[in-house]
Amino acid sequence: MSKESRVGIADVAARAGVSITTVSHVLSGRRPVSDRTKAKVLQVVDDLGYRPDPSARGLRTGRSQAVALVVSDVTNPFYPLMAAGLQEVLQPEGFLISVCVAQGTTQDLDSVVRHLIDRRVDGIVMAALSAEERHFADITAAGASLVRLSGDLDPRFGDIVRADDTGGMADMVAHLLDRGYRRIGLVNGDLNTPPGRLRLAGYRRAFREFGLEVDESLVTSGPFTRSGGALGARALLDLDEPPRALVCGNDLMAVGALDAVREKGLSVPGDVAVTGYDDIEASSLLSPGLTTVHNPAFEIGRACARIFLDRLAGEASDGGVREVVLPQKLIIREST
Amino acid sequence: MSKESRVGIADVAARAGVSITTVSHVLSGRRPVSDRTKAKVLQVVDDLGYRPDPSARGLRTGRSQAVALVVSDVTNPFYPLMAAGLQEVLQPEGFLISVCVAQGTTQDLDSVVRHLIDRRVDGIVMAALSAEERHFADITAAGASLVRLSGDLDPRFGDIVRADDTGGMADMVAHLLDRGYRRIGLVNGDLNTPPGRLRLAGYRRAFREFGLEVDESLVTSGPFTRSGGALGARALLDLDEPPRALVCGNDLMAVGALDAVREKGLSVPGDVAVTGYDDIEASSLLSPGLTTVHNPAFEIGRACARIFLDRLAGEASDGGVREVVLPQKLIIREST
DNA sequence: CTGTTAGCGCTTTCAC
């Protein structure tokens, strides 16, 4: 049923009439090989269906040809998409992509990170909220490449790939300003988080670019949850002169805002426009469909992958770290 | 910054004053070791923080201590949850869990499966829709354990872990019958798929258990999509004597059914009750919240994990294959 | 441009 045993590099060498070394170098390209020999070897590799054993290679090189994506929130559909982006780029290069879940506590994350380091993964995308500096330091100290999805650039803590939250939110608010809205409330999430801060900055930026002042009484913030959104929205709708549009920190908050609007007997977008952020699946399933900003999860995954490839190629590269910022896309549906 | 080199089995052996062999056996338990020696070794292992190198072990044993979950639809939140279940059980045992995406074509799946086999993963949970018998056969032939999430039991194709779709749907319909509904329409998905068939069977079973006849004119089926649901719902609502409840094949179809009900100017659940299936995130975010059936994704993951553990322990176990069927849970919200 | 050879860190006969 299966092949007799398994074809190894020695089989290829024998059949191609060259040494094992040569086969190895044809495959790795780490030293020049005559075109004729190279062609012959590749031919045999193909005929025999030879694929190098990752364990053996790993044992020799100390690398595993594997990268991991560490997440804390399994239910966030952002991550699977990102994993798909990683895989699209990395799998053809022979990498295995693992998605590791570190729910809740920092201890979980400790053990996940340790496990990954023990396995000598070549790269880690750290997307777990509970990640701390010591995790970053451990990872880079172990020689693995690290990519984070937010935070400040620090040479000890690897590269960063993130979406342009500020730009995305600015686009959203500009979209409303374009449509003539002026009293635009911000139902923002937690300002202690990077997204909270960056999205607020985008809100301000849009007004500035339109030469308008921000009415600070229309700016609220709270937890990034449905009830957080309802709370913020209620506060704004109860004002003497309520806003005509509610820009929310994320889609969940927008759902809460919709709840609040409905409570007041108002209609969307007739009486008040509502916008979300993230473009979770539900945002297209609600009625009215939620105008929101799409986070380019897939593209972020690909960008992370490319960073890994660069890092692994240019061994011991420059000490510098990079930040890649990807644009976000406005998705206009019926809620505005 | 990092430890000097890395602690290997030889370091442990030296410090414990025993041979490498003994350390290995203490760790694997594959041959008796005196309690005294064992304690000493374990002590040193702990002191030194020794963790065996997976590559070296893999090279020797031909196993990788890794299992993979292969999916085709990245956006389905079911899979990440399942992955979390797998990981909860397998990570403490030292396994790495990889989630592999095989979007679309069968060729993608071919290459993913080949990659996984090349890497000698110990087990694969095949959740990709495009999977065919040849993939199953390749996997088992390569010596990896296979778990599928649906289909018929076949000794060549590994074990099956699945949710009890029939029971779940029967519970759902019984819930409506309990509430006095009698004209209950079924807006089912594709009958060429296992879920389509099983859920239809559940619908019938509930009526049978209540001693009632199924009105075949109230049974429709179509694609498992929002528009499929709208189509089926419209057809039923246009009947001379329309049903008072619409039981849908999945949550997406239920969203379509809600669209259709709204079009007709009817209210939910006042005029007509609507139910979904799967409990996707959106079902709690809609208004009214969707009554649905929750698929125990996490538990399914754990069940798969346990199967792997069994298979890997009892080497060359009985030729028999197992089917594990897990109960589903009715989630009652506002739509009924 | 090509080949010989010494291990990478572990498991597992085989021997005591």
Added chain:
DNA sequence: GTGAAAGCGCTAACAG
């Protein structure tokens, strides 16, 4: 109950 030693399949000095 314990050890010595032979590799697993590959890469990378080191030599031509």
